[in-house]
Amino acid sequence: MKVMQLLPELNSGGVERGTLEIARALVQAGHQSVVVSHGGRLVAELEAQGSKHCSLAIHKKALSSLWQIAPLRALIEKEQPDIVHVRSRVPAWLTHFALKGIPKATRPRLISTVHGFYSINRYSQIMTQAEKVIAVSDSVVDYITQNYKNCPPQDIVRIYRGIDAKAFPHGYMPPKHWQNQVWQDFPELKDKFLICLPGRITRLKGHETLITLMQQLKTQFPQAHAVVVGGADPKKVAYLDELKNTIQSKDLSDQITFVGHRSDIREWLAMSDLVLSLSNQAETFGRTVLEALSVGTPVVGWQRGGVAEILSQLYPQGLVAVDDQVTLLQKIQQHIQTLKQVAPVTQFSLDDMCQQTLALYEQITTSK
Structure with a gap:
């Protein structure tokens, strides 16, 4: 053919x-x-x-x-x-x-x-x-x-x-030299409970929700730290500045780190303790959610679109009714308090x- x-x-x-x-x-x-x-x-x-x-x-x-x-x-x-x-x-x-x-x-x-x-x-x-x-x-x-x-x-x-399960193996841990470079570039991430929001910087990915969450977690869980993995194309730089200004005004600069566009997404997903999927609109599939679960990192996300299909089959405890901010916060608190296990992925x-x-x-x- x-x-x-x-x-x-x-x-x-x-x-x-x-x-x-x-x-x-x-x-x-x-x-x-x-x-x-x-x-x-x-x-x-x-x-x-x-x-x-x-x-x-x-x-x-x-x-x-x-x-x-x-x-x-x-x-x-x-x-x-x-x-x-x-x-x-x-x-x-x-x-x-x-x-x-x-x-x-x-x-x-x-x-x-x-x-x-x-x-x-x-x-x-x-x-x-x-x-x-x-x-x-x-x-x-x-x-x-x-x-x-x-x-x-x-x-x-x-x-x-x-996804290729061999490229995202269950239990994968980034090599020591990679981790050391991250601690050097972003020392504020060391010894923290890392909450990762992957994806490009756009109004659709739920960054405002993340900021609200970090504000709510700040006092009770000071060890929680958010990592935004994804770059902003030239048209979205103004939005990125807007997010950073909001973070500064809420005194959250020490709780949220933007690492920009990265080609080492597997390492970031594996190093994170929790990955979030907070898109304002349904996604057709949700590849990053699948990649995170494949390496063994729990995911919490809105129950809609392809993300809901993946979570319902692989990690149903990560599902949250759309825009239910109270349950979302509770689920994240539960993950910080108790280490959750993700079974090896055999589907998708x-x-x-x-x-x-x-x-x-x-x-x-x-x-x-």
């Missing part, structure tokens, strides 16, 4: 990581893998794994992107993939128009993956107009069936995203995700 995946860019994020994982699985299984994007820092890794990358400006939500339809059609005709797999709305629309100009007899089969709870409109509907629509969680299946009646239920295939594996996706590819290429 030859599979062409399309996404806006290859910099960082769950969509990008999933694309690389499927590309690698295709190559390892003896298939051909082509990825089309505007490029980015993950291109080198993609190509090193044996995939071909084709650079095309399919990343902008702008009318000017329509100029890419003809080049994309030419690329598809040149590469002749058996399957085109779209992972984002702009590439999906461009692919939709590109395929219309290719005779039906030589047209590749079309698959999409719905990675997000997109705004419900005609623009987003394109993600449900493929022959098979992959949903990354049961929450996404519900979102599609409730909002896009044009998509037959039998065409929706739930394939959970997965990367192998399962790859095998199910490749099986779907094979099924669609052999069907009429």
Whole structure:
């Protein structure tokens, strides 16, 4: 088989990581893998794994992107993939128009993956107009069936995203030299009960809730210290400044540390005593929650979306009804007072995700 995946860019994020994982699985299984994007820092890794990358400006939500339809059609005709797999709305629309100009007899089969709870409109509907629509969680299946009646239920295939358990082994502890470097860079973290909030600096991740929690914990549990692991892109710097000003005004500068964008997320999750998932909106999956549980760190989070699906199966005692601030505080206090154990994770594996996706590819290429 030859599979062409399309996404806006290859910099960082769950969509990008999933694309690389499927590309690698295709190559390892003896298939051909082509990825089309505007490029980015993950291109080198993609190509090193044996995939071909084709650079095309399919990343902008702008009318000017329509100029890419003809080049994309030419690329598809040149590469002749058996399957085109779209992972984002702009590439999906461009692919939709590109395929219309290719005779039906030589047209590749079309698959999409719905990675997000997109705004419900005609623009987003394109993600449900493929022959098979992959949903990354049961929450996404519900979102599609409730909002896009044009998509037959039998065409929706739930394939959970997965992680490599070998990369996040149960009981993992960061090496001593890494810990020593952290104590050097952030001495305020040493000998503290570390509460980690991972994720980019945006208004969606629940940083205000974290600040309120630390204010409530300060007197009774002075050993509690929050670590925010995630960077702020240039557009979000003002929000980061706003958060830091709030922290300073509440006299919490000694209780909350921002460590910025990190590529060593596994180490931070493993070193933390508790990880929080406090997003203001439901997440489609919740990869970081799964990674934390995989290394054995307890997670407390809101009961919605993909995070609720993961926690209900792996660590149900970490579930909190959405916006129930009283129970949230109580759960965190309980974790500080008593060490909690997380059982080894055997579900949501990367192998399962790859095998199910490749099986779907094979099924669609052999069907009429």
